Amino acid sequence: MEMGRINSVKKIIIRQGIVPALFCLSFLTACSQQTEEQPVDYFEIVRPEFTGQLAYETTDFVEDYWRVVGNTGFNKTIHLIADSLQAAGYVLEANAKQSDRFTYRIEKRAMTHHTWEPISAALQIVGTKNPLLLSETNRNMTYLNSVSTPKNGLKAEVVWIKSVDELESVSVKDKVLFAEMNVRKLYKLAVEKGAVGILTYDNPAYLQPEKNTTSIQFRSLPSQDEGNFWGIALSYEAKEKLIAKLYKGTTEVLVNIQTKRYPSEELTIVADIKGSKFPDERLVYSAHIQEPGANDNATGVGTQLEMATTAAKLFAENKTDFKRTMTFLWGDEIISTRRYIQENTTRAKGIKWGISLDMVGENTAVTGGTFLIEKMPDPSAIWTRGKDKHSEWGGAVLKLKDMKPHYLNDFIISTFKQQGKYANWVVETNPFEGGSDHTPFLQANIPGLLLWHFTDQFYHTDNDRIDKVSQETMKNVGTAALVSGLELVNASDSFALAQIENIKKRAKTRLEDEAELSLSALKKGSTINEEKQIITAWEEWYLAALTSINDIYTHGNSNIKTAISKAKKEIQFISKELKASLQ
Structure with missing residues (x-):
């Protein structure tokens, strides 16, 4: 009975002239004839150029x-x-x-702390033959910011604790602490009580540690x-080997x-393609360099680099222009992006869109998970149901x-x-969760979203190496990301009209x-209200x-x-009828 009411609403929508996107093609054509330019199929010009080869080669270099x-x-x-x-x-x-429209700079800043890098490490149970x-x-075995031991190593007894509370009653002075928990819970107290170091295990279940x-x-x-x-x-x-020995x-x-x-000094690199018509308006792509993995985030670095070089090639061949500025930023995750927004308020006012590339090159047949677009906060981050679901990263309501x-x-x-179908x-997609370079954009009230993969069973592990990377995936992500960028920086009235129809279509589907x-x-047991x-x-x-589309058109x-007004009325009508059908 209830499903019949929903179907009746759909019929009413059609009778009332609330039409799907296909019906609006003639309307779009009529409107676009009054604009300066006809829409360009950017896929046609990007696909032949974006091979993923530079992205892959860069990833291979960086992940070393x-x-x-x-x-x-x-x-x-x-x-x-x-150099690239x-x-x-x-x-x-x-x-x-x-007159130079394609420029780059390397920003240098003093660091308040020393930088750090691992050289070598070995851990052996005394009395056993093999380390x-x-x-x-296992290049991730050494904690970031660890100090060196004496060159011949350090021998010490291991103290195993099951909870932080045990540290209050157990002597760990000049000993090594072992715990199956996050070190942040233990570090300060362990240092205060004189432990020389710590051994921990806390791999989450989604890494499939037993496999x-x-x-x-x-x-x-x-x-430190x-x-x-x-x-x-x-x-x-x-x-497991350590625990077996401790039991003995x-x-x-x-x-x-x-x-x-x-x-050392902190380096950030920023490349700009200066807009020809609206140079103060810009799209910013961001890919962070730090973190030791291949997929996280050498793939983001490499894919974004090939996007920047492909954009230059298309311009040199007179295949496209850039009406607004397109910016590519590589640096320290979140920190560099936030600073780019905050340090120049005039520039920040012109940032219209932000897109983060993080873990964009997965060979999903090996790593698991799938490619995801993490949406800007929408109601699926409040009511996560139906086809919407959070990744194992998780997100607050x-x-x-x-x-x-x-x-x-x-x-x-x-x-x-569209690229996926091709x-x-x-x-x-997944509801908003945060934790990458898209968050500074959103915190500054700039539209921003994340391109990524999850779940990856090798996420943040020393098995995140080049053999887990797919050139084909980077080709797909880079192609769609650059096409999106070209659409945005060259957006005009025809683009605005297309977005009105797209939003109306997707709103209708979502509401139903x-x-x-x-x-x-x-x-x-839920309530009508x-x-x-x-x-x-x-x-x-x-x-x-729909209102946000007002930031596109220029005439x-x-x-x-x-069209915006009409689309709003149609969405309001659909919503009203669907809510009535719930009675």
Whole structure:
């Protein structure tokens, strides 16, 4: 009976002239004839050029290094990017002429702490023949910011604790602490009580540790320029062997860690393609360099680099222009992006969109998971149901005041789905969760979203190497991301009209889906008021997303204002009818 009501609403929608996107093609054509330009198929010009080869080769170079701000691998990556940009036609900003539209700069800043890099490490249970761990095969075993032991190593007894409270009653002075928990809970007290170092194990279940027994997820200590503490993270296999020995009695380990801590400077590299018509308006792509893995985030670095070089090639061949500025930023995750937004308020006012590339090169047949677009906060981050689901990363339940309605969500999803259909490539979405370079954009009230993969069973582990990377995936992500960017920086009236139709179509589908989910929820004890609230939240989100289209068009085109107004009325009508059908 209830499903019949929903279907009746669909029939009413058609009778009332509330039409799907296909019907609007003639309308779009008529309107676009009044604009300056006809829409361009950017897929046609990008697909032949974007092969993923530079992205893959860059990833292969970058992932060789354990990267943290200021260290050898991080800085070599910066200079590799600079060399590639220069070869593609970008001019060092300090040497650029006013007429140079393709420029780059390397920003240098003093660091308040020393940088750090691992050299070697070995862990052995005293009395056994073979090492428990070696950095040659487990390069994540040494905690970031660990100090070096004496060159011949350090021998000490292991004290095993099951809870933080045990530290109050157990003597650990000059001993090694072992615990199956996050070191942040133990570090300060362990140092105060005189422990020389710590062994920990806390690989999450989504890493499938009993299958990937040698994987170690990298861990870090607080920066300690004058400190003398070290930490080693254990694999599942190493943890099991250590526990078996501890059950037999007193256990000593021989630890040999060699690291480098030294003063350095923080480098960030920024490349700009200056807009020809609206140079102060810009799209910013961001990919962070730090973190030691291949997929996380050498693939983001490499894919974004090929996007920047492909963009230069397309311009040089007169295949496209850039009406607005397109910016590519590589640096320290979240920190560099936040600073780029905050340090220049005039520039920040012109940032219209932000897109983060993080873990974009997965060979999903090996790593698991799928490619995801993490949406800007929408009601699926409040009511996560139906086809929406969080990744294993997880996300807090948001509130209505946290919503960020904008056409960018549905535009990016639609563009990537188009590439997915073309390449037989799976594209999914997840509700907002945070934790990468898209968050500074959103915190500054700039539309921003994340391109990524999850779950990856090798995430943050020393098994995240080049054999887990797919050139084809980077080709797909880079193609769709660059096409999206070209659409945005060259957006005009025809683009605005297309987004109106896209939002209207997706709003209609979403509202109908939510109404059906509400019918099921009512049968399980939900209330009419609660279900109406959900549908209303989606209605208001899409109405506001339509309003956001006003930041695109440039001619005061009355057809666009009329189309937005008409689309809003249609969405309101659909919502009203669907809520009535719940009675």
